Amino acid sequence: MGLHIQVVAAVAPFLMADLGLGYGEIGTLIGVFLLPGVVLAIPGGLVSRRFGDARTLTGGIVLLAGGTALLAVSDGFWSALAARLLSGAGGTLLTMQVAKIATDWFAGRELSTALGLMMGTFPLGIAAVMAGLPVIAAASSWRVAVAVIVGAALVILLVVAAVLRDPPVTAAPVSGRRWAFPRHEALLMVVSGLIFSVVNAGLVIFTSFAPAWLRASGLDAVQAGVLASWTSWVMILALPLSGPLLDRTGRVHGWLVGGALAAAVACVMLPLSGLLGGPVFPWLVLFGLLMGPLAVGSMALPGAALRPEHRAIGFGLFFTMNYVGFGLLPAAAGILIDITQSAAAPFWFDAAAFLSIVPLALLFQRLQHRAAPRTS
Secondary structure (H helix, E strand, O other): OHHHHOHHHHOHHHHHHHHOOOHHHHHHHHHHHHOHHHHHHHHHHHHHHHHOHHHHHHHHHHHHHHHHHHHHOOOOHHHHHHHHHHHHHHHHHHHHHHHHHHHHHHOOOOHHHHHHHHHHHHHHHHHHHHHHHHHHHHHOOHHHHHHHHHHHHHHHHHHHHHHOOOOOOOOOOOOOOOOOOOHHHHHHHHHHHHHHHHHHHHHHHHHHHHHHHHHHOOOOHHHHHHHHOHHHHHHHHHHHHHHHHHHHHOOHHHHHHHHHHHHHHHHHHHHHHHHHOOOOHHHHHHHHHHHHHHHHHHHHHHHHHOOHHHHHHHHHHHHHHHHHHHHHHHHHHHHHHHHHOOOOHHHHHHHHHHHOHHHHHHHHHHHHHHHOOOOO
16 A cells, blocks of 8 residues: 555656656646545445455455556556555555555454554555656656566565465354344444544645745745655654553553644744744654654554444444545645645644544544443
């Protein structure tokens, strides 16, 4: 997923020159990748329950690779758009399934550790693509560079087919109606999905608008890009290290509340420090560190709330809420720049978004204690 999501961004200059695309079309091709998740996340959960984890996961990888292969042979914007939608559909299935499979294997044990390791590979994949594909495209063509990612997906498909097996504790048979889903678990998935969406959207807002704000503060494009990239590099370490921390302390809700408050402070202090002439580097690093417990902790919430037999549909609802929030919040932050004409406006908005996690985390804890669903 990390390799495929930023393929367009990595080869954008070459794609624009060859196909005659503008920045608006490139932005559309980047963003449309996540659009299928809004409508496919819940049906994807039903598919998983019907056909099983292995078939759904491998199907997602096939769609992901197939869409990227179509991108490599696209001859214009509309064919590239169709390719990205197909890849996004596969990415939706893939993201849901790896989260569900990890939860099935590690729920009640080192779940946060497992999720931290899994999520830590995502920014690593993005970094590899952003660093490697432009070099390949410059040496050959953007089509060859994209084809390399298709080849990587096929290798991953072979590995998954070889090693994937059922978890040690399988789901209990579904009682009653085939697609029944308890109301209290649905409420928990809505709340946890909203928390996860704020974390993801907050990260995108911070990393997307930090370079522009740094340029407005007087840095050139190269300096701004290098300085802003520290947030992502710190995250590569913070995500896998946060898992054991959450497992050992056993206080996921506390880390979510504390991390959200600290992230809001970092969002406020970044533009404030620049305005007052103070250092901005510590706030970029702090934000990256905080994304570890926030991302891993929010991803761990479904495993604490869902019965094994309900995880397929539950994760579908969880990711639906994530995709909805993910699509709306960054757009709202961008609109604020147009309204206020201030490069700092997205960070004030981001701070407010992170503060909203506090009541959501407390609500999740209250609902969880009231329902006290069984987990295994």
